[in-house]
Amino acid sequence: MQLLVIQRILGLLMMVFSSTLLPPIITGLIYKDGAVLPFTEAFFLTLIAGFLLYLPVCRQKRELRLRDGFLVVVLFWTVLGVAGGLPIYLSGVYDISITDAVFESISGITTTGATVIVGIDELPHALLLYRQELQWLGGMGIIVLAVAVLPILGVGGMQLFRAETPGPVKDTKLTPRITQTAKALWYIYLGLTVACCLAYWVAGMSFFDALSHSFSTVAIGGFSTHDASIGYFNSTAIQFIAIVFMLLSGINFAIHFTAIRNRSLRPYQRDAEFRTYILVLSVVSVITIGYLQLQHTFDSTTESIIEGLFQVVSIGTTTGFTTAEYHSWPGFLPVLLLYVSFIGGCSGSTGGGIKVIRILLLVKQGARELRRLVHPNAQIVVKIGKKAMPENVIEAVWGFFAAYFAISALMILMLMATGLDQETAFSAVAACLNNLGPGLGDVGRNFASINDPAKWILCFAMLLGRLEIFTLLVLITPAFWKK
Amino acid sequence: MNIIILGAGQVGSTVATELSREEANELTVIDIDQQILSDLQDRLDIRTICGNGSYPGLLEDAGADDADMIVALTNSDEINMIACQVASSIFHTPTKVARIRSPEYLRRPGLFTENSIPVDYIISPESLVTEYIYHLIEHPSALQVLDFAGGRAQLVAVKAYDDGLMVGRALRTMNEVVPGVDMRVAAIFRAGESIMPSADCVIETGDEVFLFAAREHIPTVISEMRRLEKPNKRIMLAGGGNIGGQLAAMMEKDFQVKVIESYPPRARELSATLDSTIVLLGDAADPDLLLEENIESMDVFCALTNDDEANILSSMLAKRMGAKKVMSLINRPAYVDLVESGLIDIAISPHQVTIGALLAHIRRGDVVAVHALRRGSAEAIEAIAHGDRDSSRVVGREIQDIKLPEGARISAIVRGQEVIIAHHDTVIESEDHVILFLTNKKKISAVEKLFQVGFTYF
Numbered sequence: 010m011q012l013l014v015i016q017r018i019l020g021l022l023m024m025v026f027s028s029t030l031l032p033p034i035i036t037g038l039i040y041k042d043g044a045v046l047p048f049t050e051a052f053f054l055t056l057i058a059g060f061l062l063y064l065p066v067c068r069q070k071r072e073l074r075l076r077d078g079f080l081v082v083v084l085f086w087t088v089l090g091v092a093g094g095l096p097i098y099l100s101g102v103y104d105i106s107i108t109d110a111v112f113e114s115i116s117g118i119t120t121t122g123a124t125v126i127v128g129i130d131e132l133p134h135a136l137l138l139y140r141q142e143l144q145w146l147g148g149m150g151i152i153v154l155a156v157a158v159l160p161i162l163g164v165g166g167m168q169l170f171r172a173e174t175p176g177p178v179k180d181t182k183l184t185p186r187i188t189q190t191a192k193a194l195w196y197i198y199l200g201l202t203v204a205c206c207l208a209y210w211v212a213g214m215s216f217f218d219a220l221s222h223s224f225s226t227v228a229i230g231g232f233s234t235h236d237a238s239i240g241y242f243n244s245t246a247i248q249f250i251a252i253v254f255m256l257l258s259g260i261n262f263a264i265h266f267t268a269i270r271n272r273s274l275r276p277y278q279r280d281a282e283f284r285t286y287i288l289v290l291s292v293v294s295v296i297t298i299g300y301l302q303l304q305h306t307f308d309s310t311t312e313s314i315i316e317g318l319f320q321v322v323s324i325g326t327t328t329g330f331t332t333a334e335y336h337s338w339p340g341f342l343p344v345l346l347l348y349v350s351f352i353g354g355c356s357g358s359t360g361g362g363i364k365v366i367r368i369l370l371l372v373k374q375g376a377r378e379l380r381r382l383v384h385p386n387a388q389i390v391v392k393i394g395k396k397a398m399p400e401n402v403i404e405a406v407w408g409f410f411a412a413y414f415a416i417s418a419l420m421i422l423m424l425m426a427t428g429l430d431q432e433t434a435f436s437a438v439a440a441c442l443n444n445l446g447p448g449l450g451d452v453g454r455n456f457a458s459i460n461d462p463a464k465w466i467l468c469f470a471m472l473l474g475r476l477e478i479f480t481l482l483v484l485i486t487p488a489f490w491k492k
Numbered sequence: 493m494n495i496i497i498l499g500a501g502q503v504g505s506t507v508a509t510e511l512s513r514e515e516a517n518e519l520t521v522i523d524i525d526q527q528i529l530s531d532l533q534d535r536l537d538i539r540t541i542c543g544n545g546s547y548p549g550l551l552e553d554a555g556a557d558d559a560d561m562i563v564a565l566t567n568s569d570e571i572n573m574i575a576c577q578v579a580s581s582i583f584h585t586p587t588k589v590a591r592i593r594s595p596e597y598l599r600r601p602g603l604f605t606e607n608s609i610p611v612d613y614i615i616s617p618e619s620l621v622t623e624y625i626y627h628l629i630e631h632p633s634a635l636q637v638l639d640f641a642g643g644r645a646q647l648v649a650v651k652a653y654d655d656g657l658m659v660g661r662a663l664r665t666m667n668e669v670v671p672g673v674d675m676r677v678a679a680i681f682r683a684g685e686s687i688m689p690s691a692d693c694v695i696e697t698g699d700e701v702f703l704f705a706a707r708e709h710i711p712t713v714i715s716e717m718r719r720l721e722k723p724n725k726r727i728m729l730a731g732g733g734n735i736g737g738q739l740a741a742m743m744e745k746d747f748q749v750k751v752i753e754s755y756p757p758r759a760r761e762l763s764a765t766l767d768s769t770i771v772l773l774g775d776a777a778d779p780d781l782l783l784e785e786n787i788e789s790m791d792v793f794c795a796l797t798n799d800d801e802a803n804i805l806s807s808m809l810a811k812r813m814g815a816k817k818v819m820s821l822i823n824r825p826a827y828v829d830l831v832e833s834g835l836i837d838i839a840i841s842p843h844q845v846t847i848g849a850l851l852a853h854i855r856r857g858d859v860v861a862v863h864a865l866r867r868g869s870a871e872a873i874e875a876i877a878h879g880d881r882d883s884s885r886v887v888g889r890e891i892q893d894i895k896l897p898e899g900a901r902i903s904a905i906v907r908g909q910e911v912i913i914a915h916h917d918t919v920i921e922s923e924d925h926v927i928l929f930l931t932n933k934k935k936i937s938a939v940e941k942l943f944q945v946g947f948t949y950f
Contacts, residue, residue, distance in 0.1 A: 075534065167533070167534075184539065185494075185520050185539040186518050
């Protein structure tokens with residue numbers, strides 16, 4: 010472990026990311042509705058803290074090793090998540106507690122979108138933009154951004170990149186140089202955001218709302234500038250735009266990259282994960298819409314279709330925007346949607362959950378076991394598309410799946426121990442671990458009413474979910490710390 | 493530059509390591525062994541693809557469409573040739589470099605042309621290493637001998653000893669010590685660190701000095717740093733493989749050569765092709781055999797098998813038994829540093845030799861040769877200056893006026909047949925071969941730029 014090198018990089022990253030507090034300050038100055046001072050304070054605090062970390066070790070320039078990468082990524086997400094709560098706490102809106110400020114910040118940066126603030130509409134603009142910006146930074150990944158803008162990370166960039174990228178296969182690079190790969194990802198991300206913002210704007214949002222919502226849509230976050238989320242706008246066009254951009258952001262960005270470079274749609278068609286992703290969302294949409302119709306939840310068929318589709322895509326990609334009170338939908342629908350959120354987005358996207366590719370591998374592996382029962386001597390490889398998957402990837406997916414469910418079971422028990430009822434505990438864990446946002450029961454609208462210990466547990470769950478469990482879990486294994 | 497490298501073996505991965513150090517290069521490495529690729533990707537900022545590198549589909553995945561260069565370094569000559577053919581026919585890759593080992597192919601120069609097998613540059617590590625060792629045996633006191641301008645000028649690395657004329661003196665007195673011989677100290681390495689050879693610099697015992705001079709002056713030049721050793725006469729080669737065989741064939745006219753080969757069919761083959769060389773069947777680490785063949789009167793013992801450990805051990809044995817000088821072929825870079833301080837006089841790293849030749853083709857500007865020195869920590873570059881005072885940044889200028897990047901020095905100029913040792917007021921003319929010495933490899937692109945001609949020239 011090269012702690013000094015880690016400290017240097019951490020200091021450097023904190024200094025760079027203190028600059029993300031500047032846009033809210035500018036917003037505050039434009040709208041003149043307060044919260045400029047807390048952001049300025051937080052800006053200098055973060056900058057100075059980073060500088061103090063960096064200064065004593067600025068000459069430590071060795072390459073990062075594999076283990077250092079994990080530590081840097083986890084520390085950075087944790088430190089930034091906690092430090093991100095600083096301006097929220099300093100702003101003192103609704104006498105917010107430290108726990109709530111940190112919860113809000115981590116929920117933002119992990120693109121969960123679970124909020125503890127009620128009365129969002131009355132918040133100062135600076136704070137509103139800040140919450141959305143946190144999601145946007147967390148969506149593509151703050152480390153990926155750091156690798157793109159800080160070429161000094163060198164080879165170590167790859168170690169960091171790998172610890173943050175979602176998906177079972179992490180070695181695929183879009184371009185030979187890691188900085189170029191990171192840049193390419195961010196350009197696509199930026200492009201999607203701009204397109205989304207313009208579309209919202211044209212569809213009737215104010216520019217501020219359009220920008221804010223484009224941040225949280227493309228990041229698959231779920232924060233909104235209104236208590237009623239997307240439902241506030243009451244516009245089919247806006248819902249439709251949101252559906253399209255949530256779908257796009259849930260796709261592996263590597264496929265976007267290939268498609269743009271080759272100027273063709275074939276890469277999408279060829280990708281097995283993408284096809285499964287669309288299939289899952291379509292099937293669930295049909296079931297949802299059908300059931301809503303059957304139960305006469307909405308007055309008209311059109312409304313059922315739009316609300317059903319919107320909610321399925323929003324929950325299925327783990328965004329967590331709401332237009333209807335989905336948690337009070339009839340029968341099995343709320344739980345079905347939560348289950349879909351476990352599948353989540355594609356690998357290499359901004360979505361959360363287990364990721365479609367892993368589910369696909371699990372299903373194929375299950376099918377292989379069945380075939381083996383019929384043909385005990387058959388040599389069967391698990392294929393994705395037309396490519397055989399290495400056995401170690403499949404083993405890793407099994408390990409991931411087991412860990413995911415063991416951890417959710419454990420957390421549900423812990424939440425129930427703090428006094429939450431079963432439905433709330435289950436849905437809160439699902440919503441946080443999958444980086445979804447809204448749950449059921451007491452956490453259907455927001456997380457304001459639950460107790461403080463439960464919030465801290467859920468903060469941990471959100472980080473676990475965003476860093477895909479193992480990156481964080483590996484730090485608590487003794488082997489990691491042995492020399 | 494966008495470069496595809498085929499084969500991540502010893503040569504391939506060393507090349508990848510070297511090239512990926514330079515910011516401007518984007519590397520994709522192809523190999524059939526996923527494990528090697530994963531290890532490589534952990535260390536280097538490159539993209540790796542697993543599969544057979546001569547398949548068009550795979551080359552396409554590797555970005556052959558916009559690759560500037562393909563370097564085929566697999567251990568199969570045939571795959572390398574086909575890969576270049578595919579890259580040329582389908583992807584129109586501008587520069588194609590292939591490693592070709594078999595002398596059977598190399599003997600027919602007409603084979604590798606644009607219309608038959610389109611390989612622009614052939615790298616033949618065995619021939620390069622053979623030549624390298626030959627130089628070392630030719631100049632017994634040198635650690636490294638490099639050719640420039642077709643061999644008219646040479647760079648030698650010499651270790652300074654107490655008995656050298658210049659040792660203990662400042663460089664400015666060099667002309668008084670050996671009048672009439674024009675030469676240049678290109679660099680000095682003291683305890684592994686490079687020091688700038690200024691006029692006041694005093695040479696100490698143990699320094700590794702890089703000297704530049706015309707070919708005929710080399711023995712005189714070496715004598716300034718140490719007492720000249722007697723010319724080598726009796727050579728023993730352990731291992732009669734590709735390198736051993738070629739080397740024996742080159743040397744047998746001028747030296748008394750003995751080759752030890754342990755594989756009977758190969759030993760037979762060698763004795764059939766070689767004339768005056770004595771081919772011995774046996775184990776190079778067998779003391780009885782060495783004793784019988786008068787190891788104590790050998791001037792040079794050269795271990796050239798494929799096995800690093802066997803080479804090191806047999807050389808150490810030979811040294812202990814009385815061989816005057818031992819050299820050993822060592823592939824692993826980690827071993828090279830380890831053994832050179834001990835019993836073995838010269839460790840030869842085939843990769844460094846190969847890479848120097850390869851790097852020359854990768855440089856922009858009109859760079860003719862690039863040699864890695866000190867196991868890659870420094871480079872000697874030969875570049876041709878083109879254009880005139882307006883279009884070039886070097887032509888028509890005195891050396892002191894040229895804005896060289898930090899750590900770079902112009903050592904000499906070869907103009908036609910003449911070797912001119914660079915002085916501060918030497919003026920560079922068009923078509924001069926300029927020989928530079930670079931201790932900071934990060935500045936190499938700055939040197940390349942220096943020798944690129946402005947657009948007005950064309």
